[in-house]
Amino acid sequence: MVSANATSILSTLITANxxxxxxxxxxxxxHISVRNPENASTFFFARTLAPALISSTEDINELNVADASQTDPTRPRSFVERFIHSEIYKRFEDVNSVVHSHSPQVLPYTITDVPLKAVYHLPGFLGDQGVPNFDIAEFYEPGDQQDLLVSNTRLGAALANTFNVNSTTNSFPDPPAVLMRGHGLAVAGETIEQAVFFSIYTQSNAEIQSSAIELEHAFPNTGEGSGLRYLTAQEGIDSWATNKPLIIRPWELWQREVQTVGQGLYVNGLEH
Structure with missing residues (x-):
């Protein structure tokens, strides 16, 4: 399944999990996936297994972007929501890694009208317009199992099309995240490291924004200047421009954390 020079990307994928x-x-x-760097028409994705337990190439399948089918159908099955990943890769040619999570910090923003927007510089990539929210109920058809899972190409395409796209390119979404009503979110990155950065700091932003909203409600109408202060559009753009070249710094820390603190749980058989 895997050539020798694909080992590094799969090792990074295991670490990202x-x-x-x-x-x-x-x-x-x-789950998190990565586009095959040697064949853009396929991507690597774990079999149905808790992310912490993924440890070797035996836990990873190669899937087709076209329909999320496995290139080797005899291997253990991957997650049913593989269509989230395949359709985002199909929609955006510069996306090379996708994360789907059920972050409890983010979930409240999927079921309310409160917009999730950048509140500090590290998640400046979220922008000032609010992360779009995908409501799967709008796309059910007769006979669909209404369990909120993106379980076919039609629903995956609807999700991928919910991403906002900036005015200069259709090859990468802006912002690189979509909320999923009552379910979680999907995040896209140009690399595994970037997708992980986006996922962690989207969750952090949601937690901080929720705390700020609680404070604002506890002490309303305190006078001039009261109210939540989100990043402006330009602050978001400039913050991400500053942070983008530096994401290797937290990645190296996160990688070391799971190599040391997580001993006994996290095993990466591809690390040397």
Whole structure:
């Protein structure tokens, strides 16, 4: 399934599963994938297994972007929501990694009208317009199992089309996240490391924004200047421009965390 020079990307994918679990973005459910760097028409995705337990190439399948089918149908099955990943790859050619999580910090923003917007510089990539919210109920057809799972190409395409796209390109979404009503969110990245960065700091932003809303409600109408202060559009753009070249810094820390603190749980058989 895997050529020798694909080992590095698969090792990074295994580590990403561990990092996202360690930071409580992924739990027993949720997943991250990566586009095949040697064949853009396929992507690598784990079999149905808790992210913390993924440890070797035996736990990873190669799937087709076209329809999320496995290139080797004899291998153990991947997650039913593989269509989230395949349709985002199909829609955006510059997306090379996708995360789907059920972050409890983010979930309240999927079931309310409160917009999730950047409140500090590290998640400036979220922008000032609010992360779009995908409501799967709008796309059910007769006979669909209404369990909120994106379980076919039609629903996956509807999700991928919910991403906002900036005015200069259709090859990468802006912002790189979509909420999923009553379910969680999907995040896209140009690399695994970027997708992990986006996922962790989207969750962090949601937690901080919720705390700020609680404070604002506890002390309303305190006078001039009261109210939540989100990043402006330009602050979001400039913050991400500053942070983008630096995401290797937290990645190296997160990688070391799961190599040391997580010993006994996180195993990466591809690390040397």
């Amino acid at each position: 561990h990092v996202l679990h360690y930071h409580s973005v992924l739990h027993a459910y949720g």
